[in-house]
Amino acid sequence: xxxxxxxxxxxxxxxxxxxxxxxxxxxxxxxxxxxxxxxxxxxxxxxxxxxxxxxxxxxxxxxxxxxxxxxxxxxxxxxxxxxxxxxxxxxxxxxxxxxxxxxxxxxxxxxxxxxxxxxxxxxxxxxxxxxxxxxxxxxxxxxxxxxxxxxxxxxxxxxxxxxxxxxxxxxxxxxxxxxxxxxxxxxxxxxxxxxxxxxxxxxxxxxxxxxxxxxxxxxxxxxxxxxxxxxxxxxxxxxxxxxxxxxxxxxxxxxxxxxxxxxxxxxxxxxxxxxxxxxxxxxxxxxxxxxxxxxxxxxxxxxxxxxxxxxxxxxxxxxxxxxxxxxxxxxxxxxxxxxxxxxxxxxxxxxxxxxxxxxxxxxxxxxxxxxxxxxxxxxxxxxxxxxxxxxxxxxxxxxxxxxxxx
Numbered sequence: 001x002x003x004x005x006x007x008x009x010x011x012x013x014x015x016x017x018x019x020x021x022x023x024x025x026x027x028x029x030x031x032x033x034x035x036x037x038x039x040x041x042x043x044x045x046x047x048x049x050x051x052x053x054x055x056x057x058x059x060x061x062x063x064x065x066x067x068x069x070x071x072x073x074x075x076x077x078x079x080x081x082x083x084x085x086x087x088x089x090x091x092x093x094x095x096x097x098x099x100x101x102x103x104x105x106x107x108x109x110x111x112x113x114x115x116x117x118x119x120x121x122x123x124x125x126x127x128x129x130x131x132x133x134x135x136x137x138x139x140x141x142x143x144x145x146x147x148x149x150x151x152x153x154x155x156x157x158x159x160x161x162x163x164x165x166x167x168x169x170x171x172x173x174x175x176x177x178x179x180x181x182x183x184x185x186x187x188x189x190x191x192x193x194x195x196x197x198x199x200x201x202x203x204x205x206x207x208x209x210x211x212x213x214x215x216x217x218x219x220x221x222x223x224x225x226x227x228x229x230x231x232x233x234x235x236x237x238x239x240x241x242x243x244x245x246x247x248x249x250x251x252x253x254x255x256x257x258x259x260x261x262x263x264x265x266x267x268x269x270x271x272x273x274x275x276x277x278x279x280x281x282x283x284x285x286x287x288x289x290x291x292x293x294x295x296x297x298x299x300x301x302x303x304x305x306x307x308x309x310x311x312x313x314x315x316x317x318x319x320x321x322x323x324x325x326x327x328x329x330x331x332x333x334x335x336x337x338x339x340x341x342x343x344x345x346x347x348x349x350x351x352x353x354x355x356x357x358x359x360x361x362x363x364x365x366x367x368x369x370x371x372x373x374x375x376x377x378x379x380x381x382x383x384x385x386x387x388x389x390x391x392x393x394x395x396x397x398x399x400x401x402x403x404x405x406x
Contacts, residue, residue, distance in 0.1 A: 010338055014401055018339075020141040021393045026133055027120065027386060029055055031113040033129035034122035040098035040162040048097040049075045052132065052157055059140045068170045072159040079139045079153040081404070089181040090151035091400050092363060093135045094353055096161030096168075099124035105380040118386050125384040126371030131186030132157060134370055134389050138396035149404040151181065161353050164315050168353040172360040181403055182328035182364045184396070185354040188371030188384075191391060192344040193333045195326075195366055196248045199280030199319030200351035203290055203311055204273065205230065210306040211263075211270035220268030221306035224261045227272040229302045230309070231256055234276065234293070246281065248347030249319070253279045279351070282319035282359075317351045320358035320365055328364045328403065335398035336368065341391045348373070368395070 010018060032055070036047040049065065056063035056077035066074040075097065081090070102110035102123045113122035120130070135155050142153065158167030207227050212220025238254040245251050254276065261272025278289060290311045303309050322329060324345060337343055348367060358365040370392040371377065371384045 010398065014398060017141055017145040017147060017397055017401065018394050020144050021137060021390065021397060022140065023386070023390050025140070026137040026389055026393055027115065029136060030120055030125065030130050030133040030384070030389060031115075031122070033133055034113040034120070034124050035111055037111050038098045038124070039101045040160060041101070043072055045097040045159045046071050046073060048129075049073045049157065049159075052077065052097070052136070055136055059136070060143060061139065066170070066174070068159055068167050072166065074159060074167050074171055075157040077136065077139070077155045079143055081149040081152045088150040088404070089179040091153050091403050092176065092180045092183040092357070093153070093155045093396070094183055094185045094357060095128055095132045095135065095155065095157050095187075096353065097132075097157050097159055098162045099127065099129070100162050100378050103380065107381055110382075115386070119383040120386060120389075121381060121383040123382055125376070126188045126382050127373070127377035128187050128369060128371065130371055130384040130389050131188065131369035131392065134392040135186050135396055137393040138400065141393070141397050142400055147401065148406050149400065150406045151404050152178075153400050153404070154180075158353060165317060165353065165356070168356045172356045176361060176363070180363045182366070183354060183357045184332060184399065185352055185365065185367040186369035186392070187352050187367050188369050188373050188377055189348070189367055190372050191336050191341040191368060191370060191388065191395065192346055193329060193336060193366055193368050194348045195324055195329055195345055196282065196321040196347040197319050197352055197355060197367060198249050198252075198349055199282070199284065199355050200315070200317045201278045201280055201286035201289070201313055202315040203276040203278060203286070203293075204314050205276060205309065205311045207261075207272045207274075208308045209268065209270050209272075212268040214266045214268060217268050220270070222268050223272035223307065224269040226302050226307045226309070227259065227261060227274055229300070230274065230297055233296055233300055233302070246347070248321075249281060250349055252281050252284065279349070280316075280319050282321045284319070286313045286316040317353070318355035318359040319351065320355045322358065322364050322366055326364055328366060331402045332366050332368055332395070332399050335395045335402065336391075338398055339391050339394035341395055
């Protein structure tokens with residue numbers, strides 16, 4: 001994927017603002033956020049939210065707590081535009097405060113961060129406490145430079161991104177309460193500009209059969225056998241989807257992640273349950289997908305004659321796609337390169353909260369942040385490079401200057 005080259009050397013004014021990016025403060029804030037923990041499951045993101053709130057207040061910014069459920073607050077930190085020129089659309093940065101469980105195998109304490117050989121180690125350094133710290137450090141540089149922006153810069157940090165998305169759903173339902181020219185999700189992309197993401201949906205499928213003694217299995221109807229046929233149906237659709245490859249996102253996928261069924265070896269299974277992950281292409285509706293699957297099961301003869309099938313969508317995150325030609329893409333892509341980062345525009349096979357902002361609130365969205373999705377996020381001994389954090393903060397500064405020029 002290519003884009004017209006719009007990169008240029010930062011202007012003297014831009015360079016003056018870049019010089020205000022405080023690398024030591026960036027390191028310290030990243031470590032503070034990592035040490036605050038926030039493992040999910042656990043529902044304990046409040047310590048991270050308090051640390052962000054304190055950091056925002058210390059830098060003279062507005063910090064607002066929005067409680068989603070008890071002890072799980074979303075956090076918003078805003079740098080007002082100020083002045084007569086500051087009534088235009090703003091720039092939204094998006095992140096999350098929770099991290100996946102550390103798990104075994106670490107050679108360092110996952111929640112007592114350390115700096116070694118130019119990298120910060122700890123759970124969440126890459127996904128995505130480092131990204132949050134880089135955004136706030138960039139906002140601090142803009143504030144200290146007293147830049148007359150045409151709109152505000154806001155960091156929205158949500159809870160439960162690694163779970164069911166309670167925080168982003170709450171934010172989407174409440175709304176942003178003003179117009180934004182674009183959203184940059186600070187998830188780890190190795191500083192590449194991601195313009196499209198797949199979505200995700202969790203489906204729970206319950207098959208009910210008829211119990212019988214295993215000595216006369218024909219007297220019953222096995223829910224496990226029906227489940228095996230349903231899995232084959234899902235796999236067939238997975239294979240069909242793989243024939244239609246999107247250049248940025250690949251294809252939609254199915255994965256049966258868990259199965260539970262039966263009561264005893266000597267008994268025909270009267271029930272079986274499947275937990276299925278369905279990765280969504282932008283615009284796909286998980287409720288429609290579930291309805292089509294249930295209909296296909298009926299047509300295939302899996303249901304009936306004592307077998308029933310019910311399904312529920314228990315979680316969904318929409319995908320999104322922003323045109324490469326959009327000014328947001330140009331601004332972010334050029335900002336990364338002019339800050340000294342890599343060239344590259346692409347897609348993401350993972351899902352993120354950005355789909356809710358793009359689809360639910362209509363704000364153009366890209367993903368760009370420090371750290372690696374595939375080699376660091378959710379890994380043992382997770383880490384992020386200090387240099388990469390500083391590059392991200394500088395790129396965020398340039399993107400804000402260029403998108404919010406009066």
